[in-house]
Amino acid sequence: MANIPDKPTLDGIEERWAAQWDSDDTYRFDASAPREGVFSIDTPPPTVSGSLHVGHVFSYTHTDTIARFQRMSGKAVFYPMGWDDNGLPTERRVQAYYGVRCDPSQPYVDGFQPPFRGDPPKEHQAIPISRPNFLELCDELVEIDEELFEHLFRRLGLSVDWNLKYATIDERSRRISQRAFLRNVERGEAYTQEAPTLWDIDFRTAVAQAEVVDRSRSGAYHRIAFAQTDAGPGEAASIEIETTRPELLAACVALVAHPDDERFKPHFGTTVKVPLYGQHVEIRAHELAQPDKGTGIAMICTFGDTTDVTWWRELSLALRVIIGRDGRILPEVPAGVDVAAYESIIGKYPNQAQKIVVEQLTESGNLIGEPRRIEHDVKFYEKGDRPLEVVTSRQWYIRNGGKDSALRAALVARGDEVTWHPDHMRHRYENWVEGLNSDWLVSRQRFFGVPIPVWYRLDDAGEPIYDTPLLPDEADLPIDPSTDVPTGFTADQRDQPGGFAGDPDIFDTWATSSLTPEIAGLWEEDGTDRFDRVFPFDMRPQGHDIIRTWLFSTMTRSHHEFGVAPWGHAALSGWILDPDRKKMGKSSGNAQTPDGLLEQFGTDAVRYWAASGRPGVDTTFSEDQMKVGRKLANKLLNVTKFVLQFGAPSGDRSLDDAVTDPIDRSMLAKLDAVIDDATAAFEAFDYARALERTEAFFWWFCDNYVELVKGRTYNDERPEGADSAKRALREALGALQRLFAPILPFAAEEAWSWWNESSIHTAAWPTPCGDDTTPFGDPALADVTIELLTQVRRSKTEAKRSQRAVVESLVVTAPTALHAAIDAGRSDLIDAGSVLDLRVVEGAEVSTTVTLADED
RNA sequence: GGGCGCGUAGCUCAGUUGGUUAGAGCGCUACCAUGACACGGUAGAGGUCCCGGGUUCGAGUCCCGUCGUGCCCACCA
Numbered sequence: 001m002a003n004i005p006d007k008p009t010l011d012g013i014e015e016r017w018a019a020q021w022d023s024d025d026t027y028r029f030d031a032s033a034p035r036e037g038v039f040s041i042d043t044p045p046p047t048v049s050g051s052l053h054v055g056h057v058f059s060y061t062h063t064d065t066i067a068r069f070q071r072m073s074g075k076a077v078f079y080p081m082g083w084d085d086n087g088l089p090t091e092r093r094v095q096a097y098y099g100v101r102c103d104p105s106q107p108y109v110d111g112f113q114p115p116f117r118g119d120p121p122k123e124h125q126a127i128p129i130s131r132p133n134f135l136e137l138c139d140e141l142v143e144i145d146e147e148l149f150e151h152l153f154r155r156l157g158l159s160v161d162w163n164l165k166y167a168t169i170d171e172r173s174r175r176i177s178q179r180a181f182l183r184n185v186e187r188g189e190a191y192t193q194e195a196p197t198l199w200d201i202d203f204r205t206a207v208a209q210a211e212v213v214d215r216s217r218s219g220a221y222h223r224i225a226f227a228q229t230d231a232g233p234g235e236a237a238s239i240e241i242e243t244t245r246p247e248l249l250a251a252c253v254a255l256v257a258h259p260d261d262e263r264f265k266p267h268f269g270t271t272v273k274v275p276l277y278g279q280h281v282e283i284r285a286h287e288l289a290q291p292d293k294g295t296g297i298a299m300i301c302t303f304g305d306t307t308d309v310t311w312w313r314e315l316s317l318a319l320r321v322i323i324g325r326d327g328r329i330l331p332e333v334p335a336g337v338d339v340a341a342y343e344s345i346i347g348k349y350p351n352q353a354q355k356i357v358v359e360q361l362t363e364s365g366n367l368i369g370e371p372r373r374i375e376h377d378v379k380f381y382e383k384g385d386r387p388l389e390v391v392t393s394r395q396w397y398i399r400n401g402g403k404d405s406a407l408r409a410a411l412v413a414r415g416d417e418v419t420w421h422p423d424h425m426r427h428r429y430e431n432w433v434e435g436l437n438s439d440w441l442v443s444r445q446r447f448f449g450v451p452i453p454v455w456y457r458l459d460d461a462g463e464p465i466y467d468t469p470l471l472p473d474e475a476d477l478p479i480d481p482s483t484d485v486p487t488g489f490t491a492d493q494r495d496q497p498g499g500f501a502g503d504p505d506i507f508d509t510w511a512t513s514s515l516t517p518e519i520a521g522l523w524e525e526d527g528t529d530r531f532d533r534v535f536p537f538d539m540r541p542q543g544h545d546i547i548r549t550w551l552f553s554t555m556t557r558s559h560h561e562f563g564v565a566p567w568g569h570a571a572l573s574g575w576i577l578d579p580d581r582k583k584m585g586k587s588s589g590n591a592q593t594p595d596g597l598l599e600q601f602g603t604d605a606v607r608y609w610a611a612s613g614r615p616g617v618d619t620t621f622s623e624d625q626m627k628v629g630r631k632l633a634n635k636l637l638n639v640t641k642f643v644l645q646f647g648a649p650s651g652d653r654s655l656d657d658a659v660t661d662p663i664d665r666s667m668l669a670k671l672d673a674v675i676d677d678a679t680a681a682f683e684a685f686d687y688a689r690a691l692e693r694t695e696a697f698f699w700w701f702c703d704n705y706v707e708l709v710k711g712r713t714y715n716d717e718r719p720e721g722a723d724s725a726k727r728a729l730r731e732a733l734g735a736l737q738r739l740f741a742p743i744l745p746f747a748a749e750e751a752w753s754w755w756n757e758s759s760i761h762t763a764a765w766p767t768p769c770g771d772d773t774t775p776f777g778d779p780a781l782a783d784v785t786i787e788l789l790t791q792v793r794r795s796k797t798e799a800k801r802s803q804r805a806v807v808e809s810l811v812v813t814a815p816t817a818l819h820a821a822i823d824a825g826r827s828d829l830i831d832a833g834s835v836l837d838l839r840v841v842e843g844a845e846v847s848t849t850v851t852l853a854d855e856d
Numbered sequence: 857g858g859g860c861g862c863g864u865a866g867c868u869c870a871g872u873u874g875g876u877u878a879g880a881g882c883g884c885u886a887c888c889a890u891g892a893c894a895c896g897g898u899a900g901a902g903g904u905c906c907c908g909g910g911u912u913c914g915a916g917u918c919c920c921g922u923c924g925u926g927c928c929c930a931c932c933a
Contacts, residue, residue, distance in 0.1 A: 008892080203887080214932085221933080243933055246912035256933090290933080298933035305932080427860050428928065435858095435929055548928085575927090612869085612881095617861090620868060624882055627895080634895050692870065696880075703897085707890095714891075764861055790899090797887060797899040804890045834890090 003754045004644055008637035010630070013746045014603050017793070018154050026759050027159040033076030033533065040534035042517050042567055043160070044542050044550070045082030045168060048145045049089035052152050054621060055543075057594045058620075059573035061610035063541040064158045065687040066571070068742035069539075071159065072765040078534045080164035080520040083149065085142040086173075086449045087509035088203065090384060093145075094448075095126060095135050102447045103128035104504075112136070131447050138448040142169070152594055157603050157745045159761065166519055168512045169448070173519050174478035177512040178453040180523075180557060181398075181442075182471055185454075187559045190398045190442070192466055196302075197310045197441060199391035200381040205445040206395050207381045208508060209438055210549045212388065217378045219244040221294065224361060226255065226272035229280060239272055239283070240368055242294030244363065244376065247329075247345065247353035248301040250277045250337050253317040257297040259285035264297055275366035277358070279336035295833025303390035305379070320339050321388050328352050334583060350389075394466065395624050396443040396452060396505070400556045402436035414555050417565035421685045422616040425544055425572045432548040440553065442511040449506030455486040462497040470500060471532075508824035514553035514816025517566045537567040539685075544572040544616060571685050574618040597626070604744040605629035611743045614688045632695065633747035635739060639702050640751035643733045646713045649723040655731060655769060656776075661721055662824045663785060664728035665777025667705045671697065671732050672768035672776060678739050678766065687742065694739040699733060704786045721827070735766035782820060785825025788848060792833040795850035806853040809834040813843035 021027065030037075041063060046056060071077040099120035108130045114137060115127060129137075146167070153160065166173060184190035197206045224246060225238040241255060252274045257264035267283045274281060281299075288307060289298055300311045302319050311317065319335035322342075329345045341360070345353040361367035378387045401408030412433050420426040443452055446807075453472050458466035470486040472479045481502030485491050493499030517523075517537050522530040536558075542550060551570060558566035575753050597606050601623070608629025613619030649658055659665055674697040681689035709725040712718065741748040741760045752760035771775030795807050810821060810833065822840055830838055836853070 010895085199919050212876085214929095241933065245933085251895055290931090292933095296933090300933090307931090307933085324911035378932085407863045422861095424860060431859055431929060544927085614869090617869095622868065622882090624870075628881065635893065638896090640892085645892070689870090689872090697879095702893090706892090707897095710891075793898055794900090800887055802890065803898060804888085 004641050005754075008634075008641050008750075010602050010604070010633055010637070010747060010750075013750050014155060014157070014598070015745050017181070017749050018157065021159075021759070021761070022154075022162075022394045024759065026761055027071070027079065027161050029078050029161045029164060030076035031530065031533070035533050037074075037076055038078055038533055038538075039067070039075035040068040040521070040537040040539070040691050041080070042520065042537040042540045042554075043082060045084040045166075045513060045516060046149060047087075047089050048083045048085045048142055048149060048167075049093050052149060052594050054597070055576050055592060056152075057156060057597070058613065058619065059541065059543060060153065060156065060158055061607045062571070062573055062613075062615070062687060063539070064156075064160075064745075065607075065611055065690075066539065066541075066682065066685055068745065069682040069687075069690075069765065071761065072738065072741065072763060074764070077159070077160075077161075078164070078537075079160050080166065080519075081150075081153065081158075081160045081162065082165070082516060082520065083146045083167040084140070084509060084513055085138075085167050085327045086145065086169040086506075086512060088444075088446060090138050090142060091134075091446065091448050092383075094134065094141050096120075097141055098137050099124045099126055100129045100134065100137065101126040102131055102134035104131045104447070106130040106133075108132045133448055139169075142167070155603065156594070157599055157607065159745070164520065168509065168519070169450070171478060172522075172525065173512055173515075174450045176505060176515055176519050176523060176525075178449045178472075178477045178479065179474055180515050180518060180561060181507070181511070182453060182474065182477075184398055185469070185471065186558060186778060187560065190396060192394060192396050192469070194392065194394040194466075196312075196390045196392045197395055198306070198379065198381075198388045199325065199393070200384045201325070201383065202384060202386055202388075203446070204325055206391075206393060206441055206443065207388065208441040208510070209436070210440075210510070210552070211382050212379050213382045214377040215380050216375050217387070218373060219376050219378075220373050222246045222358065222361070222371045223295070223368040224249070224275060224299075225366045225368055226274060226299075227279075228267075229271045229273050231647055239267065239297060239662040240295050241297055241299050243299055243304075244374070245301070245304050245350070245354070246357045246367075248304050248322065249274055249299075249357060250279075250323045250334060250342055250345070251301040251303070251320045252277075252279065252281055252299045253302055253312065253320055254281045254300045254315065255283045255297055256286050256289045256300050256311055256315070257283065258289045258291050259287065261289075261291045263291075263294055275364060276338065276360055278341075279320070279334075284311075284317075286311055286315060290480075298576075305390065309390060319392075320519060321392065323350065323391065325391055325393075327386065327389060364773070385589065393443050393445075397439040398442050398511070398553075398556065398560075400436060400440040401433060402438045402440070408433055408436065411552075411555060411559060414559055414565045418567060419569045421569060421571040422614075425547065425570070425616060426575050428544060428547045429551065432552060440556065442508050443505040444502075444508045445504070446506055449509065450478070450481045450512050451482065452503040452505050452507060453477065453481060454503045455481050455489075455500045455755060456503070458495070458497055458499050458501055460497050462495075464501055469503075473606045497853035504664055509551050513550060513768075514557045517558065535562075535566070536564055539569045539571060540567040541571045541573065544574070547572070569685060569792055572616045574613060574616050577618050577620050601626040601630050602746075603634065604633040604747045607745075608632060608691075608744055611687050611691050615686055620790050629744075632698075633744050634686045635702060636698075636737070636744065637751050638704065639735070640733060640754060642706070642710075643729045644677050644755055646710075646726050646729065648730070649721070649726040651723070653727075655727065658727040659724050659731070659776075661709075661724040661728075662777060663709065663782050663828055664724050666779055666781035666783075667701070668728055668731060668769045669775050669777035669779040670700075670782070671735055672770055673779060675735060675739070675766050675768050682742070691743050694736065696738075696742075700734055701736065704789070705732075705782065708782070708786065708789060708825070708828045708832045712828055715831075718827075731769065738763055738766045781821055781824060784821040785829050787846070788812060788822070788825075788829055789832055791848045792829075792835070792850055793846075796852065801855070804834060805855075807833055807850055808853040809837045809849075809851040810835045810839070811849040812838070812840045813845065813847045813849075814840060815844060815846075818844060818846065 099116040219241045235388045324330045454469040516780035521534045604624045609625040677693045678690040713725045
């Protein structure tokens with residue numbers, strides 16, 4: 001065709017084809033397709049917090065290969081893109097970018113301009129601004145970041161339908177998030193409760209179990225003597241405990257030992273006096289106390305850790321709270337605690353208070369021996385910098401089986417409705433669900449997020465009545481209870497006794513992103529039947545690190561709302577490892593920028609590397625693999641040019657009639673097996689296997705088959721043979737281009753465009769030429785001739801001669817059974833090997849004798 | 857402590873119901889300007905499949921165990 005360039009090149013094809021696909025709407029979802037004709041993808045909305053890294057390129061490429069395969073297989077592919085922009089990451093980025101911080105007590109400033117737009121100097125003190133001003137800046141920055149993300153994803157060639165874009169903070173997401181929550185409230189699946197929870201003192205918000213991580217920190221065991229208040233004659237006068245948190249002595253409410261521990265059995269029910277602070281606490285028994293830990297008896301404080309919470313609750317202990325929401329020791333002296341001693345630690349952070357308390361204990365003689373240094377794991381918020389504290393606060397929860405074994409079992413069973421890729425990832429899900437010990441805490445004391453859509457009546461004293469929250473009508477969603485007024489009230493009743501108050505909190509990010517199927521699928525949005533056409537989704541792609549958060553929370557919401565799993569397949573991507581086998585990430589400072597890689601190697605080359613990582617397997621970052629991908633894409637262009645150059649076969653015959661040469665039929669039979677394998681692999685979400693099979697065949701095709709038959713295509717004296725080869729070459733080429741299209745969308749489209757009118761990405765997925773009952777040819781036949789060709793090549797290489805060197809005589813020894821096969825490739829072998837004389841003789845083993853002509 | 861992976865050529869990895877002489881790419885070595893491709897081509901060297909048992913006619917593949925390595929969870933007085 002006329003469109004073949006003289007010099008095929010990969011340079012610039014990304015911009016050209018991305019623009020073409022955009023203007024042609026190549027990837028637009030057919031909204032009229034029936035459910036069974038749809039392949040729907042619950043795309044992970046990336047956190048928009050500044051920059052993309054190689055991990056994004058890796059996992060999004062995997063999904064895209066599946067999307068492209070399904071599209072070519074005839075499905076209407078529903079492939080949306082969302083931005084997860086609500087929540088803490090955005091707040092943090094806004095603070096860092098503009099040099100501000102949110103202070104809800106500040107008044108709104110109309111037309112506020114931040115002091116900086118990007119990179120405030122280090123010494124800059126963040127200026128406090130009102131919540132509405134802060135939210136405006138969030139909206140502004142999110143828009144900038146989202147443009148960068150979209151640009152990269154387009155450059156990466158994702159076949160997303162960009163008309164299906166959403167953001168987790170946009171109006172639709174807020175409406176759906178609030179609607180789903182209100183349904184949970186109505187059905188009793190969501191509830192509010194005042195209880196001790198893990199609390200980040202810097203972000204000043206509660207955090208959920210799923211967001212807690214352990215980090216190793218150094219600490220010390222302090223052995224402390226508690227005086228017994230009612231020791232009998234001759235008994236030890238004190239009981240010693242060990243603790244890593246002596247600063248919590250003032251919060252001590254009991255000591256606890258195991259009920260079977262003979263050492264302490266006599267003391268259960270007696271009391272001791274807490275050093276320094278003087279409060280009397282009882283010695284209690286509880287199964288959770290471990291005889292082999294420390295001295296075998298522990299102090300219970302309200303609250304040092306989550307075990308304390310359990311003890312406090314189950315033993316019905318008193319409450320002595322000393323740590324405030326800002327992490328400092330509270331000014332109020334707890335009941336029974338010595339005022340003078342307590343005053344010395346008021347206002348201190350725990351680590352500061354610990355120093356003071358240890359000094360005081362040393363002076364008082366209650367510290368036994370030297371503190372013993374240890375390394376131990378401490379709970380942190382995954383985004384936080386200081387250890388979590390336990391703070392009592394009122395929060396909203398959604399039931400997730402953490403406190404209900406029947407629900408837990410039901411959610412585990414939902415996991416069985418999903419096909420996991422790879423299968424072993426299901427264990428991570430089950431493991432997590434079975435290990436839950438609390439409900440899902442969804443409220444956060446933050447600013448940029450979906451508001452919790454409830455108000456509370458205030459009693460005559462102005463205290464909220466939490467038991468009967470005031471709920472909005474669904475028709476009014478989304479609402480913001482801090483500005484909207486509940487039905488039956490007027491704005492001037494806000495925060496007045498007898499009036500109402502809005503819930504000040506927002507939802508955690510996961511509470512909204514757990515609804516991505518509903519958001520992308522327009523669940524119960526007016527004027528659309530979209531949801532019925534896409535839900536349950538076919539595919540949920542995501543990283544295995546967020547099984548416990550995103551995957552599980554989505555499952556929970558779908559279980560409550562619809563009673564089904566939200567997708568049929570969950571495809572888990574692995575990590576990127578740097579060459580030292582460590583996880584690559586921003587934190588380790590070794591992340592390559594995706595833009596740089598795409599620029600340096602080309603998109604297809606980077607995608608090739610990504611697609612060579614097996615599903616769910618951690619994959620080494622490898623520029624070498626990208627070079628291989630570059631080479632492959634380049635080869636695809638060049639072999640296309642070469643094959644098309646031969647021209648089309650004459651006549652208009654069927655494939656079966658046109659391809660007469662057994663060697664050609666053998667090649668196409670081999671191709672059939674590849675098509676079958678690649679198709680099965682893609683259907684099973686194994687893009688890597690599909691690529692591997694296709695690639696292996698492709699190189700065999702280029703290096704052996706094309707070399708073998710090219711002489712025949714030039715041979716005007718054998719038009720039948722030439723036509724057979726040309727037809728077979730084109731058949732294989734078209735199939736190969738389509739097999740590669742999901743992985744190398746740009747090179748495949750470029751090569752395809754030289755001889756086809758419409759996009760390869762909407763072309764039909766290739767099907768085999770033959771079938772099981774009537775194979776198109778004998779796949780092994782061509783191998784016989786190619787083995788002989790290889791031996792001829794070897795002779796030339798060993799003689800250090802050019803492959804073009806003339807073979808004066810080639811004598812092939814082979815058993816009679818192979819003679820027919822050798823004969824089938826005889827003329828091709830003579831052409832490809834530059835053989836003057838070929839003789840075949842009978843012999844048990846295959847061997848060749850090659851006699852090269854002298855050099856000129 | 858519990859769960860789940862992984863250990864095959866110098867490197868990165870395939871190896872699908874157990875079956876002739878264990879594969880690929882990169883790298884390495886030697887060679888080749890041959891009708892598209894030097895971002896090319898041809899060929900070569902290179903492996904006690906972590907180790908030890910067992911099942912089997914036959915084990916890289918199945919079973920048991922050891923070691924190494926990674927992730928998740930629990931415990932963290």
